[in-house]
Amino acid sequence: MELVRRLIVAGIAIPLIVALVLWAQPLHFFLVMALLVVLAQYEFYRLFPDIPFDSGTWLGLTAGAGFLYVIYLKSTGAVPPETLEAVAALLLVTVMGGTLLSGGISRMTYLPVVWLGIVYIPFLLGTILLIRGIPGGSRWILYLLAITWIVDAGGYFVGKAFGRHSMAPRISPKKTWEGAVGGALVGILASVAAAPWLPGPTSRFEMFWLGLALSVAGQLGDLVESAFKRQAGVKDSGHFLPGHGGMLDKVDSLLFNAPVLYAFLIFYVGLSSPVIV
Amino acid sequence: MELVRRLIVAGIAIPLIVALVLWAQPLHFFLVMALLVVLAQYEFYRLFPDIPFDSGTWLGLTAGAGFLYVIYLKSTGAVPPETLEAVAALLLVTVMGGTLLSGGISRMTYLPVVWLGIVYIPFLLGTILLIRGIPGGSRWILYLLAITWIVDAGGYFVGKAFGRHSMAPRISPKKTWEGAVGGALVGILASVAAAPWLPGPTSRFEMFWLGLALSVAGQLGDLVESAFKRQAGVKDSGHFLPGHGGMLDKVDSLLFNAPVLYAFLIFYVGLSSPVIV
Numbered sequence: 381m382e383l384v385r386r387l388i389v390a391g392i393a394i395p396l397i398v399a400l401v402l403w404a405q406p407l408h409f410f411l412v413m414a415l416l417v418v419l420a421q422y423e424f425y426r427l428f429p430d431i432p433f434d435s436g437t438w439l440g441l442t443a444g445a446g447f448l449y450v451i452y453l454k455s456t457g458a459v460p461p462e463t464l465e466a467v468a469a470l471l472l473v474t475v476m477g478g479t480l481l482s483g484g485i486s487r488m489t490y491l492p493v494v495w496l497g498i499v500y501i502p503f504l505l506g507t508i509l510l511i512r513g514i515p516g517g518s519r520w521i522l523y524l525l526a527i528t529w530i531v532d533a534g535g536y537f538v539g540k541a542f543g544r545h546s547m548a549p550r551i552s553p554k555k556t557w558e559g560a561v562g563g564a565l566v567g568i569l570a571s572v573a574a575a576p577w578l579p580g581p582t583s584r585f586e587m588f589w590l591g592l593a594l595s596v597a598g599q600l601g602d603l604v605e606s607a608f609k610r611q612a613g614v615k616d617s618g619h620f621l622p623g624h625g626g627m628l629d630k631v632d633s634l635l636f637n638a639p640v641l642y643a644f645l646i647f648y649v650g651l652s653s654p655v656i657v
Numbered sequence: 658m659e660l661v662r663r664l665i666v667a668g669i670a671i672p673l674i675v676a677l678v679l680w681a682q683p684l685h686f687f688l689v690m691a692l693l694v695v696l697a698q699y700e701f702y703r704l705f706p707d708i709p710f711d712s713g714t715w716l717g718l719t720a721g722a723g724f725l726y727v728i729y730l731k732s733t734g735a736v737p738p739e740t741l742e743a744v745a746a747l748l749l750v751t752v753m754g755g756t757l758l759s760g761g762i763s764r765m766t767y768l769p770v771v772w773l774g775i776v777y778i779p780f781l782l783g784t785i786l787l788i789r790g791i792p793g794g795s796r797w798i799l800y801l802l803a804i805t806w807i808v809d810a811g812g813y814f815v816g817k818a819f820g821r822h823s824m825a826p827r828i829s830p831k832k833t834w835e836g837a838v839g840g841a842l843v844g845i846l847a848s849v850a851a852a853p854w855l856p857g858p859t860s861r862f863e864m865f866w867l868g869l870a871l872s873v874a875g876q877l878g879d880l881v882e883s884a885f886k887r888q889a890g891v892k893d894s895g896h897f898l899p900g901h902g903g904m905l906d907k908v909d910s911l912l913f914n915a916p917v918l919y920a921f922l923i924f925y926v927g928l929s930s931p932v933i934v
Contacts, residue, residue, distance in 0.1 A: 476913075646737060
C-alpha cells in the first residue's frame with residue numbers, strides 16, 4: 381500500500397516538476413522553490429526539541445527566504461557579481477545582532493541552529509536556482525533530479541532484494557551497504573547514459589565520476605538528515621505529502637547533490653551564471 | 658596600570674599593522690590573517706563548555722582556514738568569479754557529512770556551533786581580504802581599523818567620564834548608553850574627516866552614514882561576542898596579549914564592521930574585486 385501511494389504521488393508530481401523546470405518563468409520557479417525551502421527549513425527547526433518556535437525562528441525563516449531571493453536575483457544577472465558574498469556576510473551580522481537584541485543571552489545558545497537552518501536549506505537548495513541561470517541549466521536540473529531519485533529508488537529496491545549488512549543501524553536502520561552500492565551503480569549508469577543529452581562539453585568519463593560523486597553525496601545527505609531526526613527522536617520530518625514523509629525528507633539528498641553539480645559545472649565544465657559588469 | 662599596558666601594546670602593534678596593511682604582499686597579509694582567524698575561532702569554540710576539543714573541532718578549524726584561503730584566492734583574482742559560493746556550499750556539505758562520519762549522532766548536536774565558527778570568524782574577517790583586493794583597498798582597511806578603534810576608545814573614555822545609564826547590564830555591565838553615543842559621535846566625526854584621503858567617489862554625506870553604520874555595527878559585534886562569553890561564564894575569550902584579553906575580544910567589532918564596509922564598497926561605491934573572465 382505504502383509503495384502504491386508513493387507511486388501515485390510520484391506519477392502526479394514528476395510531470396509537474398518536469399514542466400516547471402523546463403518552462404516556468406524564473407520568477408515562478410523561484411516562488412515554488414521558496415515555498416519548499418520555507419517548509420523544509422521550518423521542519424528542520426522543529427527537529428530541535430529545545431528550540432521554541434518564537435521570534436528567533438521567525439527571523440531565521442525570514443532571513444532564509446530573503447537569502448533565496450538574493451540568490452534568485454543573482455541567477456538572473458540582476459545584481460553585481462559580488463552580491464551573494466556581501467549579502468551573506470551582512471545576513472550573518474544581522475541574524476547574530478537581531479537574535480541578541482530580540483532575545484538576550486538565552487537565545488545565543490540556539491543562534492547556531494538558527495543560522496545553520498538558513499544555510500543548510502535555502503543556500504544549498506539555492507544552488508538549483510544558480511544552475512538554472514546557466515545556459516542549458518534546465519536540462520542539468522532534470523539530470524540532477526533524475527540521478528537523485530534513481531539512486532534513491534535503486535538503493536531501495538536493491539536493498540530490499542539483497543540487503544544483508546546494515547550500514548548505520550543507529551541512524552537509518554533499513555539502509556544496507558548492498559542497497560547503497562546498488563543505488564550508486566544505477567546512478568552511474570544513468571549518468572553516463574545521459575551524457576549525449578546534456579549541454580556543455582562533457583565526456584562519458586566525466587559523467588561517470590559525476591554520477592559516482594552524486595550517488596555518494598546524495599546518500600550522505602540522506603544520512604545527515606536522518607541523524608538530525610534521530611537526535612530529535614522522530615521518524616518523519618513532517619507530513620506534507622501522503623506516504624512521502626516531510627518536505628525535508630524529500631529534499632535531503634538534493635541538498636547535498638545540488639552543490640556538487642553546481643561546483644562541477646563551474647569548475648570542470650567552465651559554465652557561469654549570467655553576470656552583469 | 659591596565660591602561661598603561663594597553664597603550665604600550667597598542668604603541669607597538671599599530672605601526673606594525675599599518676605597515677602590514679599598506680605594504681605586505683597579498684600572501685603574507687593572508688598568512689597573518691590566517692593566524693588571527695584560527696586563534697579567534699579556537700577561542701570561540703572554547704566558549705561552548707559542552708563541546709569537547711576533538712576531531713569535530715579540528716574539522717571546523719581546518720575548514721575555516723581553508724575557506725579563508727579560498728577567499729584570499731578570490732581576492733587576488735586567481736579563481737573564477739563563482740568560486741566563493743560554490744566552495745561555501747561544498748564546504749557546508751563536507752562539514753556536515755564529515756561530522757556525521759567521524760562522530761555519529763552525538764556530534765550532530767554541536768555541528769551547528771562548528772559551522773557557525775567557520776562563518777562567524779573566517780568568513781566575516783575574510784571580507785577584509787576582499788576589501789584589500791579592491792583598487793585602493795589598503796586605505797579602506799586603515800579607515801576600517803581606525804574607525805573601529807576610535808569608536809571603541811571614544812566609548813571607553815566617554816563612558817568612564819559621563820556613563821550613567823547602563824545599556825545591557827547582564828551582557829556587558831560596564832557599557833553605558835552615554836559611552837555608546839559618545840563612541841558613535843567620534844566615529845562619525847572621524848569618518849567624515851577621512852573622506853578626502855580615501856579613494857573612490859565618496860561624499861561627506863555618504864561618509865557620515867557609513868561612520869554611523871560602522872559605529873552601530875561595531876558596538877553590536879562587541880555585544881554579541883560578550884553574550885557568547887556570558888553564556889559560557891568567562892570574562893576574556895583568551896589571554897593572547899597582556900592587558901588585551903583574547904584574540905576574539907580584539908576582533909569582535911571588526912567581525913561586524915568589515916562586512917558592512919565591504920557591502921558599502923560593492924553596492925554604493927560600485928568598486929569590485931579583480932575578476933578573471
